Every structure is written in structure tokens, then in C-alpha cells.
Amino acid sequence: MTIDELKSYDGRNNRRAYIAYKDVVYDVTQSSLWQEGEHQGMHSAGVDLTSALSGAPHGDEVFKEFPVVATLQREESTTKKEPLPPQDFKTDLRIFYKKYHPHPITVHFPIALHLFAAGFDIAFLNTFKEIYAVLVFYALFIATVMGFVAMLPGVLSWWINYNLSTQRPFVVKLIVATITLILGVIAIEIYLQDPNVIYSYTTPSIIYHAIILLTGLNVIILGYYGGKISWGNLGEEKMQTVSFDMNEPNIMMSSGSTEQESPRLFSAPASSVKIASDERNLADNAHQVSISILIGGAAGLGIDTLEKILSNAFKASGYYVYSTKEFMSRVRGGSNTTLLRIANFPVQAPCWEVDISVAMDALALEHMKERWHHDTLILADESFSGDNSNVIAIAMKESAKKFGNAQYGNTYIAGLLFGILGLEKSFLLQSIDKHFKGEGSNKEVAELGFQTGTEIENLTLPKLPNTDIKAVEKLHLMDGTTACGFGFLAGGCNMITAYPMSPSTGVLNFMASMSKEFDIALEQSEDEIASLMMTLGGWYGGARAMTSTSGGGFALMGEALSLSGMTETPAVIYLAQRPGPATGLPTRTEQGDLNLALYSGHGPFPRVLLAPGSLQECIDYGYLAFELADKYQIPVIFLSDQYLADTIMMSKDVDFSSYEQRRYITKSAGDYERYADTKNGISPRAIPSFGEGLICAVGDEHDERGQITEDYKMREQMVGKRARKNDELTREAIAPLCKGEGDIAIIGWGSSKGAIAEALERLDDKRLEHVHFVWIHPLSKEQLSVLDDYKYRIVVENNADGAFADQLKLHGVHVDEQILQSNGFSFFVDQLVEMIEKSLKELS
Amino acid sequence: MSHLFDRENVDVAWCPGCGNFGILKLIKEVLEELEVDKNNTVIVSGIGQAAKAPYYVDTNMFGVLHGRALPAATGIKMANPNLTVIAEGGDGDMYGEGGNHFIHTIRRNVNIVHIVHNNMVYGLTKGQASPTSQKGFETKVQVNGVSNEPFNPLAVALSLRAGFVSRVSIGNAQHAKEVLKAAFEHHGYALVDIFQPCVTFNKTNTYHWFKDNTYTLDEGHDDSDFNAALQKAFEVMPMPLGILYQDKKSVLTFEEHIRKSEAKALYLNTHDISKIQNLFDSY
Incomplete structure (x- = not known):
């Protein structure tokens, strides 16, 4: 039995x-x-409890009572997935605590005695x-x-098990316990001064009796919150659940495949799991600090360089580091912004309100206004800062001009920001050196800005804590x-044919740059119809070919998509969505093409x-896209x-050797039939010149060898064959990632x-659980069964039609609320x- | 006469007397006489009566969509430049629905033989005008006769600097075979436009009409002379048959360019994982 x-x-x-x-x-x-399936409210059945036993109040003798039903088979990757706890003093202490419970x-004693x-x-x-x-006194x-x-x-x-969490129960307990101790000392002091005072109606006597009664009440409060920490969903238990759930997405649901060559289609890289769980642990750290910086200016001012x-x-x-752009569909002018967030935890989302706002021109100042909060640090060039008292006027242009070129404005701003944030200047200068390769006076300008x-x-800005530079250094910024491009390369993509269309063109560009390193056939097609036909x-x-496009181009591919379905020719289509209909908002974002992708063809x-x-x-x-297509x-x-x-976000190390380079091509025999009917509907796929057989793939309805047919029985057979593939x-559908309790x-x-x-994370509401789908279609019953146990389901989509919620409803999932947004922003x-x-x- | 390229157990869907039979025979004979390896050959066709020809030739085939044979053929050459690839279809398929691909495939100089059955009418949809129908041609749709200028594939191909531009008539099978053989031997894109009658839906452009309105180019025509070829391409009534133009210089083909002259089939390749790793790690 596997895990x-x-x-x-x-x-x-x-x-x-x-x-x-x-x-x-x-x-x-x-x-x-x-x-x-619950044990002491602490453990659930269906899991490996080997590591949990060290913390149990009993040894492994308990297992003798239970019947043995199987042995557990660990696949290499699964074993690696178990994040090993670091063996340090804290871990030792944690194990000791789990076993002996020194605090309870x-x-x-004090609780009983105070009540007594x-x-x-x-x-x-x-x-x-x-x-x-x-x-009473004793x-x-x-x-x-x-x-x-x-x-x-x-x-x-509190330190070893709950990472000094500042959640309410911990704070209340600390305060109440401290007060109880101080009051106790005061009462003892009063009694020792003169034991007889407690018989009188004097102030010390009233204080003494009040303390006795109050501390009795205090220990009840302490007991209540103690219980909440032990048995509620707080602190440590939450962390455990999180790291467990983060292992989920990389586990393929049982494929049930009869194909011998691939009993498990998707061997996820073990590294990916570690990444996810590590990130979460860091994020759970109570001391999360992030600063958001919004830089605005016209296209062509060099915001991208900055x-x-x-x-x-x-x-x-x-x-x-996290950065995201918002830009207009033009090459020069307009008003674009770039949002940078820096933090001591992995940031993976934009925020609307920003801590620092830098305007490179007057239009940007106006454009960013809505995103200022009460304490936003607003920086603008003195030439257009106006008489707004909130705006700090900086001599950006003048300073840049001193060095002979207004284009130095962005390096000046870089220096300025580093100065404001109190960061080490040398890191910025190195980055500038690397980018400009020592050209011009960029470093001098940056120093002036700094x-x-x-x-x-900048009293209002949160102080950035020190971090582990070495750990962050190992991360990959992209x-x-x-990242998609690397995924496709790992999937063995060696051909791309595409027509440029924002925002998909990046993948075509990436593959073009990679075609210098690898044997990749690439062609810019005359239209999207040709793109998919060439693929x-x-x-x-x-x-192993692919095409990249956006909604409009994908719409043109409909017929060829259908051809892929009929001829059973694989295809991978990278569809980068943007808001429609028609040209819509060409440079902005939306999850609006789900129905198009689902029903096209x-x-x-x-x-x-x-x-x-x-x-x-x-x-x-x-x-996986290439694996499934093939x-x-x-x-x-x-x-x-x-x-x-x-x-741009950060990725931890990825071990590419774990992405197995598979091919599903059969060498054909002389009597090869391209559409041979099989149990699971998948006919062995051969290609021309590899083997003795001839490959006849056709878009008309066909018989097993690929000849046109209109025989109704053959039609039924082929319809059935294609349906069985589905x-x-x-059955391969990957379950959504669930995080929370x-x-x-x-x-x-x-x-x-x-x-x-x-x-x-910000809401910190234990009623909520995040359910994230990557496998969108086809949805399966098993995959959706995780949704059965919720009381309410709220679906969040970056579109106007709630297409995914509709799919869930179609599969019998009740949707209580929908959160939709289709204004061009994520x-x-x-x-x-x-x-x-x-x-x-x-x-x- | 052996029938190396005959496919067994096929139900041919053409009308008796159709010009397509002649073209089918022509293709099979040329493949056999040139000793083409059937395992190493792919015929890509679109949709239409002409596009059914590959179903009756015993070689690899990819039967795609109306108008889309050329980009599919291009993709096959990208994946495996060693394959002999033929794109075949009718005038509506190749010059109408697939007109854009016709232009760009020529520009690319993909090393394929492009065979177009040109009968100046739509057969499979039963008798509408095609891009090459002559002015005044009356049909159930063009009830007042065709008013559009007929598409001139030879002139278009020449203007895009195609390396091999030819036209034959199936009425003269021996001549057609010679030209088709030359097309196979050409290194680069080769267009062979084949006049054929549609005995059912085109009562105007019959065997007789083609015979009366064409002539065969003789040795007086220099097929390396681009300007002369261009002039011939615009000649009508009679229209010239033969190789109008061929560029015998070895011009770099599309697949030689994009595969950097590596003719290795892509299915034989896998990427060097350590190289992917290093590139990723450099971010």
C-alpha cells in the first residue's frame, strides 16, 4: 500500500x-x-504515525493489539517529501515536551491552590x-x-512549540499569569507585614481579600485559554496541518493505468514539496514585515530597468522580492506602474495600498493617488510635486542632469529608495554594475540618490528585520x-510555432533564446491557424511541439483544436489570458477564457x-502538459x-533531474494501425520513418487503419474509443490543494x-480554508470529493462570468458565494x- | 507494371472519368520511378475531392482540414527534415481557404512538393466557383457569372520568388510526369499546378477546353529566366504548360535554416537536463 x-x-x-x-x-x-478515525483529537487515521509516536504518551506496544493489513510502500519521491525536522536543541526540547508535558x-498546583x-x-x-x-495565606x-x-x-x-505566537490566547495567558504572580507577591507582603490587618476594614485588608478572590478568577481564565491552545486549532497544530497539506499538489491521484510503461504518470520533483513547505513555515513566522513600493511613470522612462x-x-x-507591472498598450507615454514588495517572507500577491510611492512624472503622481494610505511616503520630482504637503519633493531630474543625462533618473531613484530603507549601499552598486556593466555614471548617480x-x-515605514542573506541568495528570481518556459523545456518541448500576441509572447521569446542552447525548431507563423497546424x-x-497565444488567437485555433481531437495528435497550447471580448484590454489581466478553452472546437x-x-x-x-498530451x-x-x-516572484531550487524525459512513441510494425482499438482507448502512436508501418492520421471519421469511413458501426466504435480515453x-485528475482546517x-x-x-493569512480566521485548483478539466468525482466536507463554499475568480464556479455547479458542488473581479487587475x-x-x- | 504504391481495400470516391484518376496514377508512377521510400514519405492533404488522393496512395498520410495542408506539412518538415513531404489538394483548398498559407509557405521555401489539382470549380460542395474559375462562369451561387479576377497561382508564386513554378495538364500525362519528377528533384519549395476537368460540375472547362486553351513550352523558353517566366505566367488563351521557372542554385531551405542544417529527426532528441538545470540556476 502506498501513502x-x-x-x-x-x-x-x-x-x-x-x-x-x-x-x-x-x-x-x-x-x-x-x-x-480520530485519536484523542490529535491524530487522524490514514497517515503514517511513525514520527508522531515519539511524542505519544505510550510506546509502540499499543500496535500489537491491532491486525496488520499491509506494508507501506514508499516511493522515492514520497519519502523525500517528508520534511525532516532539523535536529537542534529546539527540536529535542519539543520532543521532550510532547512526551512529558512539563507545563501541565x-x-x-497553582490553579488548585488559588481556587482553594x-x-x-x-x-x-x-x-x-x-x-x-x-x-488562605499558606x-x-x-x-x-x-x-x-x-x-x-x-x-x-510558547517558544518551542508555538514560535512565540502573538495570537490572542497566548497574549492573554502571559498577561494574566504575570498579573497573578505580582498580585500574589503583594498579598503575601501585606500579610507578612501584619497578619492581623486582614481582620480590619482598612485599605490593605480590602486589597488583600480582593487579590485572593481575583487570583482565583485569574486561574480560571488561564485554564480556559490553556485548554484552547491544547485542543483548539492554534499554533503548532496549525503549522503541522499546513506543511502536510502543502505536500498534496505534487501527488498524482491513482492513475489506474493499465499501461505498463507508466504506472505513475507524474513523478513530481521531490524538491518542489520542500519548497512549498519551507515557504509556509517562514510565512507562519509571526514577525512578517513587508514594504510595498509603487513606481509610476510613462512608458519609455526605464521603469523596467529600475x-x-x-x-x-x-x-x-x-x-x-515580488514585483508586478501594470501597463498600458503603448510603447511610449501613458502612465505605467511597477509594484515592488520586499519582505522577510515569500510574497506572492500584490497589494493596492502602498507604503512608498515614487512618481517619475506628473501624470504618474495623479495616477497613483488612489493607492496611498495615511502614512504613504510619496516622492516626486520637485518640478511637479506641486504644493501638496504630503509629497516629498526630490531633485531627481536636476541630479540626473548634473551627470549629463536625464535617463539617469531611474538609477537615482534606486539609490534614493535604498537610502530611505537604510539598506546596505554596496548591494545596490553591485546590481547596477551587473546591469550596466560599468557604463556611464550610474553608480555615482545612485550614490547621490542614496x-x-x-x-x-521615514518614521512611518516599518523597520525591515535582518534576514538570512545566504538563504535568500539561493532563490531564483523570475x-x-x-517558469512556464522551464516547465515546457523539462517536458521536452523541442518545437514551438506561434504568432506574437500579448501577453503570451514571452514564452515564444523564451523558447527563441533557448533555441540557441538546445535543438528547438521554432517558427513565427502567419496566423494562429497556422501556429496550431504546424504544431x-x-x-x-x-x-514535442507547442504554440503560445492569447484569447483572440486561440479563438482562431478552434478548428485545428478539433483536428487534434479527431486525429488524436497531441498538442500543447499555452493560452495567456487577457480581458476580452475582442481586443479588450490587451495588456491587462483576467481569467476570462475558461469557457473558450473548455468549449472551443x-x-x-x-x-x-x-x-x-x-x-x-x-x-x-x-x-505535465507535455506528458499528458503525449x-x-x-x-x-x-x-x-x-x-x-x-x-516576478522567487522560486527555490528545482531539481530538474526528477522530471523524467519520457517518449510515448511506438516503433511501428508492418501491419501498424494508427487507430487500433484498445481497452483504454489509447492506440499506440507511431511516427513516419520509425518502423515498418505506415501512419495514416486523418480528420475524417476513420477506421482503425485511418481510412475514411461512414460505416455507422465503425463510427460508434471510434466515438467510444475517444470517450474511453477521457x-x-x-481518473488522473489532480486534487486541489487544501490549506487550513x-x-x-x-x-x-x-x-x-x-x-x-x-x-x-491576514484574516487569520480559523473557519477559512484555501482550496486551490490547478487541474481544471476534466473534473472528477474523487477530485471534488474534498469539497464535500465544507459547510460553505466561496469561489474567487478574476473574471465576470464565474466560469469555474459554473463547472463546479455542473459537477454537483454547491457554491454559496462568488467573488468576481474583472476590472483588468488581478x-x-x-x-x-x-x-x-x-x-x-x-x-x- | 508493378503497383508499389497501390493501397489495398479502398473505396475510391471520385466520379467515373474524373481527372483525379489521372493525377493519382501520375503520382504513384513518379514515386515508384524515383524509387521514393514509402516509409519515409508523407502526403499531407486538406479537404476536397482532390484531397482524397492520398487515401489511395500507399504511403504515410496526414489528412487535415480544408486549406490547412501547408502549415501541417511545414510542421512535419520542422520535426523531421529527412522526410519527403508532399502537400496535395484542390484549387479551393490551396488557393482559397488556404491562401494565406500558400503565400507564406512559398516565402519560407519549405522543401516540399506542392501539388494542386486545378479544375476551376468546387466539386465536393457541388459546383460553386473556385478562386481559379474564369470570369463569366455561371453556377448555382454565381448566378450572374463570376465577376472576380481569377487567381493566378503561377504569378503569385513567382512574385514571392518560389524556386520551382510549373503548370501541367492531366490531358498530357507524359509531359506532366516529366514536370512532376523535376519538382521532386528540386531542392526547395516546388509548385505543380495541374489542370484537370471536373466531368460533373464544370461543363465549361472540359478536356477539350484545356486542350484548346493551353500549349506546351518548348526549348525556346529559358526556365532560369525569371522575367520571361513572369511574362509567361500572365499569358492567357492559350496558357503555357511546363516549368515556367526553376532556380537550380542551391538555396537554403526553410528547415535547413531553422534546424541549423541538422537534419536529425526531433523524436531522436532529448534535452540535456544538466543544461536546463544550469540555465535555471543562473536566475
């Missing part, structure tokens, strides 16, 4: 409950300690008997001493386009739609959009992943937070 298979034995809904320990699978269904052991004291003090106040007074005395003893392991636990220089310099300074920047007061010709001839035929939402997914699924001999449509294509394919699902697909993830995390809050209000 995947084990998961389905979770003991819920009358399913059997299995657990694994040291590679042996036990059946715990009958155990009273494992009802509904000690904390019961309060109880007897009430008795004393009613009777004034000395014996009660003595009992109980309080010991309770206070024990209070110190109990607090120490408590604080230690973005590049700054991104590299911030990265070298040890910060996570000097000016250090003189600007946009979605480039189909390429696959027919033995290439006449006649029914199987197809796959994939929509990545992160750099890692661009690579993983870019690879294996099932179908068109695979890869849905990106302008936002994902043009946004059945097989549907709540019963309200926030469902997204494709490029909205980062925005939803950060919005939910979701801004701060705005999305408000939209989700509003939806939640609608639900209650």
Missing part, C-alpha cells in the same frame, strides 16, 4: 481506519480509541475564624511560588513566463486544462494570464493562488481581504 492509498482509509463515513507505523499498516477500525504537570484560597477566603469573610485565615503562598515554577515551562513551550536593478539588489540584501535618501525622515504537423512528425473530444498559480506550479504543470494523444491547454506571465484521463472553503484556480493565500490582497469579509457577512 496515497493509505489516505483513503481515514475511518470517516464508515470507511475503514488504517494507520502506518514503521512501514507496517494496522487496522484500527475496531478500536474504541479510534472512533471516526506543574500548572495544576479563594474558597476559604469566602469562608473566612463569613466567619472570621483564624484557621481559615491561616489556610495556600496563596505556595500557589504563588508554584506559579513561578509553572510559568517557566509555559513560556518555554525594477530589474532593485529586485536584484533587494534580493542580494537578503529580502524576498545620500538624499538617508536624509529623508517571472511566470520564464500538429510537428507532433505527427515526432516533435466542434464535436466532443477529450482535452485537459491546467492553470498554474505559482512558479513551482508553472514548472511542474508545464512538464500519453493521451490529446490537446492540453495551459492557462496562464497577463498577471502571472509578467509577475474516462482514463479523468476550517469549514468554509475559499476556492480559487490558477493565478489567484498567491492573493488568496495571503488574504487568508486581485490585490488588501482588497480581497475586504471582499472575503463581505462574503462571510452575507453567509451569516
Whole structure:
């Protein structure tokens, strides 16, 4: 049994409950300690508990009672997926805590004694008997001493198990415990001064009795929050769940394939899993600090250069960098902006309101106004800053001109920002050196900007904490386009034919640059019809070919897409969406072409739609696109959009050797039949000149050898054959990525992943869970079964028609609320937070 | 006479007396006489009565969409430059629906033989005007007769500097065979426009009409003279038959250019993973 298979034995809904320990699978269904697959509210069935046992209050002797049902087979990649906890002092302590619980052991004494004291003090106040007074005092005395003893392991636990979380229960506990101890000391002091004072109606006496009663109440509060931390979904448990769930997306659902050569289609790179979980752990750190910088100016002023220089310099300074562009469909003029976010955690979404706003011209100043918050630091050139008191006037142009060229404006701004943020100048100068290769006076200009920047007061900006420069240095800074390109290369793409169209052209450019390094056949076609026809010709001839386009171009490909379906010729189509209809907003973003991709082409035929939402997914699924196209001999449509294509994020290391270079081409025998009917509908695909057979692939309805036929029985046979491919394919559907523990699902697909993830982090509402789909079509029952358990489902889409929600509804999923946006922007995390809050209000 | 390229068990869909039979026979004979390896040959065709020809030739075939044979053929040459690729279809298929591809395939100089059955009418859709129909030709759709200027494929191909431009008539099979053989031997794009009658839907342009309105170019025509060829391309009534122009200099073909003269079939290649790794790591 594999880890995947084990998961389905979770003991819920009358399913059997299995657990694994040291590679042996036990059946715990009958155990009273494992009802509904839950053990002590801490562990769920369907998982490997080997590592959990070290923290259990019992040893492995308990397993003897349970019947053994299987052994656990670990695939290489799966084993690697288990992120090994670092073996340090903190980990040792954590294991010790899990086993011996020092805080609960000690904390019961002061709690009991404080309550005891309060109880007897009430008795004393009613009777004034000395014996009660003595009992109350000694109980309080010991309770206070024990209070110190109990607090120490408590604080230690807060550090090692909960990473000094500042969530409400921890803060309340710390404050109340400290107050209790201080009050205890005060009361003891009063009593020791003069034990008789407690009989009188003096101020010290009133304080003494008040403290006794109040501390009794305090320990009740402490107990309540202690229980909430242990049994609620807080702190450590949440972190565990997160890292577990992040392993999900790379696990292919059982393919059920009968094909021997590929029992498991998608061997995900083990590295990808580590990346995801590492990122989350960092993000869960309570000390997240990010600064957003919005730079605005006309096209042609060099914002792109500035973005590049700054991104590299911030990265070298040890910060996570994120940048995204918003630009007009023109080569010169207009007003464009670039948003940069720097942080000590991985940022994967834009925000609407910004901390720093730099205007390179007057129009930009006006254009960015809406995105200022109360404390935004606004910088503009003195020539157009006007008399707005919020704007800090800088001599950008004058300073640049001193060096003889107004084009130095952007290097000046780079220096200025580094100065304001108080970062190490040398990182910026290195980045400038690397970019300009020492040309001109860029460094001198930057230094001047830096000097000016250090003189600007920036009290409102959060201080950037120090980070691990070495760790960030290892990350790879790239946009979605480039990541997709690497995914396609990993998938063995060796041919691309395309007609340029924003925002898809980046992939064509990337492949063109790669054609200098690899044997890649590339041609710019006369139109999109030719693009896909050449791609189909390429696959027919033995290439792994693709085309790239956007909505309008894809619309032209409809007939050829249908040809791919009928001739069973594979195709990979990279479809970077932009807002339509027609020309729409050519340089902006939308997830508006889902229905087009889904329903394009006449006649029914199987197809796959994939929509990545992160750099890692661009690579993983870019690879998968070629695998699926080749294996099932179908068109695979890869849905990106302008936002994902043009946004620069950071990727951890990717191990490309884990992307196996497969080919699904058969050497033909003399009696080869291209459309031989098989059990799963997939006919072995041969190509011309490889083997003895002849390859007849045709767009008319055909018989098994590829001759035109109108025989109704043959038609039925071939319709059935193509449909069976779809059945097989549907079983491969990859389950959505679920993150969280709540019963309200926030469902997204494709490029909205980062925005939803950060919005939910900001909301910090344990009712919410992020459900992210990459495999969009065909949807399967098993894949959607994860949606059954939610109370409410809110679907978030960057479009006007809610096409994905419609697909879910079509598959019987109830959708309670929809959050849609189609204004040309992708979701801004701060705005999305408000939209989700509003939806939640609608639900209650 | 052996029938190396005969395909067994086929149900030919043409009308008795159709010019397509002659063209089919011509193609099979040329392939056999040139000793072309059938496993290494692909005929790509669009849709139409002419485009059915490859179904009856025993070689590899890719039957695509109306008008789209040329880009598919281009893709095949990109993937495997070693293959002998023929694009075949009718005048409506290649000059009408696929007109844009016709222009750009010539510009690319893809090394294929482009065979166009030109009967000046749409057969499969039962008798409408085609791009090459003569002015005044009356049909069920063009009830007042065709008013559009007929498409001149030879002049268009020449203006785009095609390396081999020819026209034959199936009424003169021996001559047609010689020209088609030369087209196969040409290094680069070669156009062979073949006049053929449609016995069912074109009662105007019959065997007799073609015979009366064409003449065969003799040795007096210098097929390396581009200007002379251009002049011949515009000649009507009678229209010249033969190789109007051929560029015998070895011009770099499309696939030689984009594959950097590496003729290796792409299916034999996989990328060097360590190279991908290094490139990724450089970001």
C-alpha cells in the first residue's frame, strides 16, 4: 500500500481506519480509541504515525493489539517529501515536551491552590475564624511560588512549540499569569507585614481579600485559554496541518493505468514539496514585515530597468522580492506602474495600498493617488510635486542632469529608495554594475540618490528585520513566463510555432533564446491557424511541439483544436489570458477564457486544462502538459494570464533531474494501425520513418487503419474509443490543494493562488480554508470529493462570468458565494481581504 | 507494371472519368520511378475531392482540414527534415481557404512538393466557383457569372520568388510526369499546378477546353529566366504548360535554416537536463 492509498482509509463515513507505523499498516477500525478515525483529537487515521509516536504518551506496544493489513510502500519521491525536522536543541526540547508535558504537570498546583484560597477566603469573610485565615495565606503562598515554577515551562513551550505566537490566547495567558504572580507577591507582603490587618476594614485588608478572590478568577481564565491552545486549532497544530497539506499538489491521484510503461504518470520533483513547505513555515513566522513600493511613470522612462536593478539588489540584501507591472498598450507615454514588495517572507500577491510611492512624472503622481494610505511616503520630482504637503519633493531630474543625462533618473531613484530603507549601499552598486556593466555614471548617480535618501525622515515605514542573506541568495528570481518556459523545456518541448500576441509572447521569446542552447525548431507563423497546424504537423512528425497565444488567437485555433481531437495528435497550447471580448484590454489581466478553452472546437473530444498559480506550479504543470498530451494523444491547454506571465516572484531550487524525459512513441510494425482499438482507448502512436508501418492520421471519421469511413458501426466504435480515453484521463485528475482546517472553503484556480493565500493569512480566521485548483478539466468525482466536507463554499475568480464556479455547479458542488473581479487587475490582497469579509457577512 | 504504391481495400470516391484518376496514377508512377521510400514519405492533404488522393496512395498520410495542408506539412518538415513531404489538394483548398498559407509557405521555401489539382470549380460542395474559375462562369451561387479576377497561382508564386513554378495538364500525362519528377528533384519549395476537368460540375472547362486553351513550352523558353517566366505566367488563351521557372542554385531551405542544417529527426532528441538545470540556476 502506498501513502496515497493509505489516505483513503481515514475511518470517516464508515470507511475503514488504517494507520502506518514503521512501514507496517494496522487496522484500527475496531478500536474504541479510534472512533471516526480520530485519536484523542490529535491524530487522524490514514497517515503514517511513525514520527508522531515519539511524542505519544505510550510506546509502540499499543500496535500489537491491532491486525496488520499491509506494508507501506514508499516511493522515492514520497519519502523525500517528508520534511525532516532539523535536529537542534529546539527540536529535542519539543520532543521532550510532547512526551512529558512539563507545563501541565506543574500548572495544576497553582490553579488548585488559588481556587482553594479563594474558597476559604469566602469562608473566612463569613466567619472570621483564624484557621481559615491561616489556610488562605499558606495556600496563596505556595500557589504563588508554584506559579513561578509553572510559568517557566509555559513560556518555554510558547517558544518551542508555538514560535512565540502573538495570537490572542497566548497574549492573554502571559498577561494574566504575570498579573497573578505580582498580585500574589503583594498579598503575601501585606500579610507578612501584619497578619492581623486582614481582620480590619482598612485599605490593605480590602486589597488583600480582593487579590485572593481575583487570583482565583485569574486561574480560571488561564485554564480556559490553556485548554484552547491544547485542543483548539492554534499554533503548532496549525503549522503541522499546513506543511502536510502543502505536500498534496505534487501527488498524482491513482492513475489506474493499465499501461505498463507508466504506472505513475507524474513523478513530481521531490524538491518542489520542500519548497512549498519551507515557504509556509517562514510565512507562519509571526514577525512578517513587508514594504510595498509603487513606481509610476510613462512608458519609455526605464521603469523596467529600475525594477530589474532593485529586485536584484533587494534580493542580494537578503529580502524576498515580488514585483508586478501594470501597463498600458503603448510603447511610449501613458502612465505605467511597477509594484515592488520586499519582505522577510515569500510574497506572492500584490497589494493596492502602498507604503512608498515614487512618481517619475506628473501624470504618474495623479495616477497613483488612489493607492496611498495615511502614512504613504510619496516622492516626486520637485518640478511637479506641486504644493501638496504630503509629497516629498526630490531633485531627481536636476541630479540626473548634473551627470549629463536625464535617463539617469531611474538609477537615482534606486539609490534614493535604498537610502530611505537604510539598506546596505554596496548591494545596490553591485546590481547596477551587473546591469550596466560599468557604463556611464550610474553608480555615482545612485550614490547621490542614496545620500538624499538617508536624509529623508521615514518614521512611518516599518523597520525591515535582518534576514538570512545566504538563504535568500539561493532563490531564483523570475517571472511566470520564464517558469512556464522551464516547465515546457523539462517536458521536452523541442518545437514551438506561434504568432506574437500579448501577453503570451514571452514564452515564444523564451523558447527563441533557448533555441540557441538546445535543438528547438521554432517558427513565427502567419496566423494562429497556422501556429496550431504546424504544431500538429510537428507532433505527427515526432516533435514535442507547442504554440503560445492569447484569447483572440486561440479563438482562431478552434478548428485545428478539433483536428487534434479527431486525429488524436497531441498538442500543447499555452493560452495567456487577457480581458476580452475582442481586443479588450490587451495588456491587462483576467481569467476570462475558461469557457473558450473548455468549449472551443466542434464535436466532443477529450482535452485537459491546467492553470498554474505559482512558479513551482508553472514548472511542474508545464512538464505535465507535455506528458499528458503525449500519453493521451490529446490537446492540453495551459492557462496562464497577463498577471502571472509578467509577475516576478522567487522560486527555490528545482531539481530538474526528477522530471523524467519520457517518449510515448511506438516503433511501428508492418501491419501498424494508427487507430487500433484498445481497452483504454489509447492506440499506440507511431511516427513516419520509425518502423515498418505506415501512419495514416486523418480528420475524417476513420477506421482503425485511418481510412475514411461512414460505416455507422465503425463510427460508434471510434466515438467510444475517444470517450474511453477521457474516462482514463479523468481518473488522473489532480486534487486541489487544501490549506487550513476550517469549514468554509475559499476556492480559487490558477493565478489567484498567491492573493488568496495571503488574504487568508491576514484574516487569520480559523473557519477559512484555501482550496486551490490547478487541474481544471476534466473534473472528477474523487477530485471534488474534498469539497464535500465544507459547510460553505466561496469561489474567487478574476473574471465576470464565474466560469469555474459554473463547472463546479455542473459537477454537483454547491457554491454559496462568488467573488468576481474583472476590472483588468488581478486581485490585490488588501482588497480581497475586504471582499472575503463581505462574503462571510452575507453567509451569516 | 508493378503497383508499389497501390493501397489495398479502398473505396475510391471520385466520379467515373474524373481527372483525379489521372493525377493519382501520375503520382504513384513518379514515386515508384524515383524509387521514393514509402516509409519515409508523407502526403499531407486538406479537404476536397482532390484531397482524397492520398487515401489511395500507399504511403504515410496526414489528412487535415480544408486549406490547412501547408502549415501541417511545414510542421512535419520542422520535426523531421529527412522526410519527403508532399502537400496535395484542390484549387479551393490551396488557393482559397488556404491562401494565406500558400503565400507564406512559398516565402519560407519549405522543401516540399506542392501539388494542386486545378479544375476551376468546387466539386465536393457541388459546383460553386473556385478562386481559379474564369470570369463569366455561371453556377448555382454565381448566378450572374463570376465577376472576380481569377487567381493566378503561377504569378503569385513567382512574385514571392518560389524556386520551382510549373503548370501541367492531366490531358498530357507524359509531359506532366516529366514536370512532376523535376519538382521532386528540386531542392526547395516546388509548385505543380495541374489542370484537370471536373466531368460533373464544370461543363465549361472540359478536356477539350484545356486542350484548346493551353500549349506546351518548348526549348525556346529559358526556365532560369525569371522575367520571361513572369511574362509567361500572365499569358492567357492559350496558357503555357511546363516549368515556367526553376532556380537550380542551391538555396537554403526553410528547415535547413531553422534546424541549423541538422537534419536529425526531433523524436531522436532529448534535452540535456544538466543544461536546463544550469540555465535555471543562473536566475
